[in-house]
Amino acid sequence: MAKDYAKIIAKLDRPPAGPNWVRFIGVDVPTTTKSILSFAKSIPPFTYQTGYAAIKDRIQLGIDLETALGIVKRGGAPAGKNQNEELVRAFFAHDNERGYAARNPIEFDRGHFLVSREVQVPVAPLSVIREGGQFLPIFVCGWSTLSLTLSQRRLLATICEDAFLSLTDYQDSPAEFLFFPKDGENRQRSPEIWHRGDYEQLSGGQLADCIEMFLEARDEARRILMEEWHREREQERGETASTAVFTEMDDLFTPKK
Numbered sequence: 001m002a003k004d005y006a007k008i009i010a011k012l013d014r015p016p017a018g019p020n021w022v023r024f025i026g027v028d029v030p031t032t033t034k035s036i037l038s039f040a041k042s043i044p045p046f047t048y049q050t051g052y053a054a055i056k057d058r059i060q061l062g063i064d065l066e067t068a069l070g071i072v073k074r075g076g077a078p079a080g081k082n083q084n085e086e087l088v089r090a091f092f093a094h095d096n097e098r099g100y101a102a103r104n105p106i107e108f109d110r111g112h113f114l115v116s117r118e119v120q121v122p123v124a125p126l127s128v129i130r131e132g133g134q135f136l137p138i139f140v141c142g143w144s145t146l147s148l149t150l151s152q153r154r155l156l157a158t159i160c161e162d163a164f165l166s167l168t169d170y171q172d173s174p175a176e177f178l179f180f181p182k183d184g185e186n187r188q189r190s191p192e193i194w195h196r197g198d199y200e201q202l203s204g205g206q207l208a209d210c211i212e213m214f215l216e217a218r219d220e221a222r223r224i225l226m227e228e229w230h231r232e233r234e235q236e237r238g239e240t241a242s243t244a245v246f247t248e249m250d251d252l253f254t255p256k257k
Contacts, residue, residue, distance in 0.1 A: 003041070005229035011040045012218055012225075018113065018123040018163070019141045022148065022156045024217070025210050032217035033224070040221065046080025048142030051087040052126055055140055058095060059127045062102035065092050087142045090180040090189035100138070101131045108137075111163035115211055119218075123163035125175070135170055139177045146181040146192060150199075155210055157199040165196065 015021045016039065024035045053075075054068035065088075072084045110124035125137035139160065148156065156177075165175055177194035184190070202210070 003228075003232070005225060005232070008040050009222060009225050009229075012036065012222055013118055015115070015119060015121050018121055018156060018159050019143075021113075021121045022152045022159070025152060025155060025214060029213055029217045029220065032213055033220045036214075036217055036221040037224065040225065046077040046083065048080070048084055048087060050074075050076035050080075051084035051142055052140060054084075054088045055091045056127050058092065059100050059102060059129060059138060060105040065089070068092065083142070083144065086144075086189050087180055090191065091140070091178070094178070094180075094191040094193075101129055104130045106130060106135055108169075111167070113159040113163040116215060119215075121159060121163070123160055125164065135173045137165065137170060137173065137175045139175065141177070141179050143179065144182045144189070146179050153194075154199050154202050155207075157194075158201040158207055161201055 015024075020039075024032055024039065026032045026035060050072045054063075054071040057063045057071070058068055068088050069085060072081065072088055076084060106128040108124070108128050110122055112120040113123050114120055126140040128135055128137045130136070160175070160177075164170065165173070173196075175196040179192040179194075180189040181192060182189050
């Protein structure tokens with residue numbers, strides 16, 4: 001099946017949410033370009049949206065594990081049923097020890113980290129609750145592998161501060177970032193929890209360098225995709241022309257009845 005290059009290229013202007021976006025930012029422009037191209041061309045077999053919905057209802061409504069697993073089983077792509085169930089079970093095991101203050105959610109608007117006038121990275125917690133007299137934004141990421149470098153971790157902390165936590169309501173609030181990667185011989189999901197301030201934010205210059213590298217890599221990815229699109233269209237035209245020639249020859253040498 002021919003690639004829909006128009007849609008692929010359009011994805012360059014619609015980056016994914018914060019945790020996925022920081023994974024683009026490599027050590028140089030070529031590695032960043034490669035990551036952006038992979039994102040643009042890929043079609044993920046599943047997402048963690050059903051798992052996130054179940055976790056959010058646990059935090060905000062206090063639902064039990066059976067109800068949460070029912071949410072996962074009823075929705076989402078079949079390819080992601082097991083992964084979402086594993087995420088939900090891992091969160092419940094964590095919450096049984098942590099004990100989030102349920103049933104007091106705070107309404108909030110999603111934030112955006114402005115990369116340029118054309119590119120905005122969505123940044124938002126899964127839930128914000130009131131705990132101990134303070135607002136507590138809770139960010140959740142469902143990856144089974146947490147391979148962010150130190151620089152990428154600092155970048156993620158920085159854009160979350162810039163786009164969301166710097167807002168007036170949260171300037172003095174704690175925040176938690178929840179990951180549940182698979183560890184150990186049994187490959188069981190275990191919680192890795194970051195708290196606000198665990199990672200030093202990037203300086204203004206360091207953040208500007210990341211943005212500049214992303215934008216340069218994005219332009220290079222666009223150039224590569226446009227060249228691929230052009231070659232594919234030229235190939236299709238050549239095949240069409242060849243088909244037309246053979247059709248004319250068939251007509252020429254086919255005996256008339």
